[in-house]
Each structure stands twice: as structure tokens, then as C-alpha cells.
Amino acid sequence: MRVSRQQVEDNKRTILEAAGRLFRERGFESVTVTDVMKSAGLTHGGFYGYFKSKDDLIAQTLAGLRGEAEPKSTDLAAVAQRYLSAEHRDDFAHGCPLAALASEVSRQPQGARTEMTAFLKRQFERLGKIAPGLDEEQRRRAAIGNSASMIGALILARMTDDPAMSNEILEATRGWLLAEDGEGAKAADVA
């Protein structure tokens, strides 16, 4: 049965939101077209009215993630505190797409890789603005290094089945990041 133009628009957004959650939770391959449509309250048959293929859904989902609200911070310590928290670790569905999907994206076709590259570029730029450093180059280095550390630590903390080790990874990386980040931050960390 036909639905209104507004409904069509809403449905597309709902489908993309569901896909964004499911892909982060379970990865691209484990999530079926039927899963996504069911999660959006529709049946699988209608899928191809919205997307050319599952790969197209993946690319559009990743493109949509760029628009997701990012908590703004002016301080690296605050970013690390939030990013490397138990809450973020345990919330795949609404967490960082890079930590959840970067590995899989490297084996995906062009579209997905290009979208995630754009996402990563933005992440570096955002972090570059609040990273410590004397000049632009040092701040960019810090943005990349901090991103890699936080993403890597979150992935490892999610991988291990030892809860104590998982917490240790988050805590140690947090402490290490702030302690090693130049004299100012080091002092702040000790205090």
C-alpha cells in the first residue's frame, strides 16, 4: 500500500538509523537486509525501493554518520575521559563508527572506504583544534596519534573477555595519553 511522501522520507531516515546501529553492533556481514528493514518496522521487499543494493546501504549509512551529533569539547582530557569510558566501550550501537567498523571497512568496496575516510579526516581536524602543540604540524601529529590511541584502546578493550584487563586498557591508555602529552598536561594529570 502506497504511503505519503513524508512517510517515505521518514522511512528512509529510520532505515539508515537502524542500519547505523545494527552495523556498529554486529558488523556489516552479520546484519541482513531483512534485519535492517525489520528494525525499521518494514518488510524486506521494500528495501530495493530505497537502495540499489546492500553495498549501497552500507555506503549511505556511513555517509549519514557524518551528520551524527558529536559532543563538543575544548579539552583533550575530557575527550579521552568520555571516549575511553566503560559506557562507550559497552555501547557499540551509538559509539564511534571508527572503533566499531574500521577493520571491516578496509575489506569493503570503494564507496564505504571513501565515506569512512571522510569521517576520519573530520575527526583529525576536530581533534587538531584542541590538541596541544606549538605549531600546526605538531597539533596535527597529536590529533592523529591521539585518535589512533583512543580507537586502538577501545577496540582492544572490547576484544578481551577479561573484564579486569578491559578496564585496565581504558585506564592505562587514558593515563598514558594525558601523562605523555607534554609538560602542561603531565602536571595536570599528577594534580
Add this chain to the structure above:
Amino acid sequence: MRVSRQQVEDNKRTILEAAGRLFRERGFESVTVTDVMKSAGLTHGGFYGYFKSKDDLIAQTLAGLRGEAEPKSTDLAAVAQRYLSAEHRDDFAHGCPLAALASEVSRQPQGARTEMTAFLKRQFERLGKIAPGLDEEQRRRAAIGNSASMIGALILARMTDDPAMSNEILEATRGWLLAEDGEGAKAADVA
């Protein structure tokens, strides 16, 4: 046709080696039982004489990776130089299992997670011995932080479809790691 006991032993090792390569290259889900057996020079039917299931193969493959030869280093700079190289980035098959599979492992059953946790534990211990730091706690922190950075950077460098950005991630993380790692290393990096 029956084969010798020696042949059986050799075949098992060959299968596990093939699986280790294929899983790192393409992930657990994309690699089929048939792929692994074919890569080992056998047919898929014989698989269940060696393994209880595909999950069992995954767990045993990860357990086997612990025995893989690790290039020994006495110096963090040398480790970072090798780990964050273009060669390592481009060689999934023989590269670090954590960078290739950590994300997927977090969605795998117990067996796989336990094996990878043991692998990670060893990595932390190995790096803790060569990490800079005044006391044991600081060295362990550094081992965890450095591991997270290197693994995260390699994953991101592999993810992006922009070759320049990929190289920048490797270089920046290398520079950042060594520069931020206390005064001694900082000086060494400048030199």
C-alpha cells in the same frame, strides 16, 4: 585414501597456517571452510576430521598464532618503525593478528576471545620490557598505550582509500609516539 600419520600431522599444520593467512586477509566470515582446505591442498570434506566446526578452527588458528615467530627488539623506536611501516600495512596475511582481527574477535564466541586475550597479554608483557618508564607501573602503562596507538594507527592506515593519508597516519603516529615518549626519546627523535 588414507595417508600416513606424519602426513596427518603436516596437514593439520598446513590447514592452520592457511587459515591464519586467510583470516587475516579477509576476516573470519568471508573465508569459507572450502577456501581454507583448498588453500591447504585438500578438499572440504576432510575438514571435520580435523576440527569440530568452523568456530573450532578459528579458536585453534588464533591459539596457533601465539607460536608465530616475533621479531625481537630491544628498542621501542625499532618496534614502531617496523610495525608502522608501509610493508606491514600492505601485508595483512603475515601481519599483526590484533590489527587484522581484533574488531571481529569482539563479536566472536568465547574460544576466539580467550585466545586473543592471551595473545594481547603477551604483547603487553613483551612491550613492557622495552618500554621507557621509571617504575613497573609506568612501563606497563607505556606498553598498553604504545600497543593501542600502533594497532589503532595500522587499522586506520589500512582503512582509508587515500594513499597520502594512509602514509601520513603511519608517519605521524611514529613521530608522535617517539616525540611524546619522555625527554630521552624526544631528543633521539630530533636527532
Add this chain to the structure above:
DNA sequence: TGTACATCAGTGAACGCGCGTTCACTGATGTAC
């Protein structure tokens, strides 16, 4: 504003395919004498 018809979003059965897994069979290996 009401009516008649064309449009098309959504449905669910059906498709071809490849997956993990099973199994009857084969023939070389291992063993008993």
C-alpha cells in the same frame, strides 16, 4: 470541494546461490600373524 483514475510504497512468496555440515565410499596405511 468531490470524484475517478493513475501512481507507486510496501508486501510476501519465490529465485538462485553459496554456506557449514554430513555421509557413503575409496584406497593407502597400519597391524597381526
Add this chain to the structure above:
DNA sequence: TGTACATCAGTGAACGCGCGTTCACTGATGTAC
């Protein structure tokens, strides 16, 4: 050391299943008068 038989590693056809994708159909929406 040779022979006769039991064992069992490997083969390839076959299975049930779930996947991505297609399609004829339905009925509410949008449009023309």
C-alpha cells in the same frame, strides 16, 4: 620379511538453511477535472 585384513584420511555428492535480490500484487496517496 611377507601376506591378509582392518583401519581410517581424504573425496565429492548431497543436505538444509539463510542470504541478497526479484517480482506480481495490493491498496492508499496524489492528481486531473
